[in-house]
Amino acid sequence: MIDKSPIYSLTPFTMLDFPQKTACIIWFAGCNMRCAYCHNPDIVNGKGIKTENDILDFLKRRKNLLDGVVISGGEATCYKDLANFLSTIKEMGYAVKLDSNGTYPETIKHLFENKLIDFLALDYKASPCKFKTVTGTGRRLWNRFQETLDYLCANQHGKFEVRTTIHTDLLREDDINSMIVDLEEKKYTGTYYLQNYRHKDAGTLGKMLDQEQGLDMTHIQPSENFTIEYRNF
Numbered sequence: 078m079i080d081k082s083p084i085y086s087l088t089p090f091t092m093l094d095f096p097q098k099t100a101c102i103i104w105f106a107g108c109n110m111r112c113a114y115c116h117n118p119d120i121v122n123g124k125g126i127k128t129e130n131d132i133l134d135f136l137k138r139r140k141n142l143l144d145g146v147v148i149s150g151g152e153a154t155c156y157k158d159l160a161n162f163l164s165t166i167k168e169m170g171y172a173v174k175l176d177s178n179g180t181y182p183e184t185i186k187h188l189f190e191n192k193l194i195d196f197l198a199l200d201y202k203a204s205p206c207k208f209k210t211v212t213g214t215g216r217r218l219w220n221r222f223q224e225t226l227d228y229l230c231a232n233q234h235g236k237f238e239v240r241t242t243i244h245t246d247l248l249r250e251d252d253i254n255s256m257i258v259d260l261e262e263k264k265y266t267g268t269y270y271l272q273n274y275r276h277k278d279a280g281t282l283g284k285m286l287d288q289e290q291g292l293d294m295t296h297i298q299p300s301e302n303f304t305i306e307y308r309n310f
């Protein structure tokens with residue numbers, strides 16, 4: 078876990094990243110995954126530049142101007158003092174959304190059960206057979222992700238969304254369908270967002286090229302329990 082100042086940067090304003098809220102985004106440096114399509118290699122490989130006090134001073138000045146704070150990265154749950162930091166932000170009256178790869182189930186349970194986050198966007202990276210290819214990590218993190226997903230589906234209906242980024246060199250229709258089956262078995266009832274990879278010239282962590290082939294949506298199985306929405310297709 079990260080124990081030094083972990084904050085890489087701050088985006089002062091967004092209307093896109095926290096549903097129905099105006100927010101800022103705090104970007105945490107460091108991540109325990111190495112996703113080939115990751116657009117933030119500088120953040121994943123970078124070090125903290127800002128202190129917690131820098132951020133709290135900013136939030137004091139923006140009180141009554143922003144509704145919420147998005148915690149993103151990198152992977153913020155790697156930071157061992159995240160709960161204390163979020164507690165201070167919540168005391169200031171902000172709503173908090175966390176973006177996470179879900180590999181610290183104890184942290185996510187603690188944050189929900191102590192009302193330190195209001196909403197979670199959970200990355201479902203890949204089916205087990207593709208998990209290493211997509212994330213560069215193995216069975217241990219897959220199991221930890223599954224523990225998080227089990228907990229959320231059993232306890233936090235309506236307070237989280239599941240999303241998968243698709244680059245068709247890494248994930249195909251069958252992989253998506255196996256994740257849909259897993260979500261059905263866990264009785265997920267929210268929206269499952271399938272996000273198309275967008276190529277950027279600046280490059281990705283795994284130096285991915287652009288997709289040559291698009292996803293064939295006609296081969297994606299619908300679910301009776303939840304809605305599937307496509308982003309950026």
Ligand code: SF4
Binds near residue numbers: 110111
């Ligand atoms: S896309 Fe992967 S490597 Fe990049 S921040 Fe998210 S979990 Fe980490």
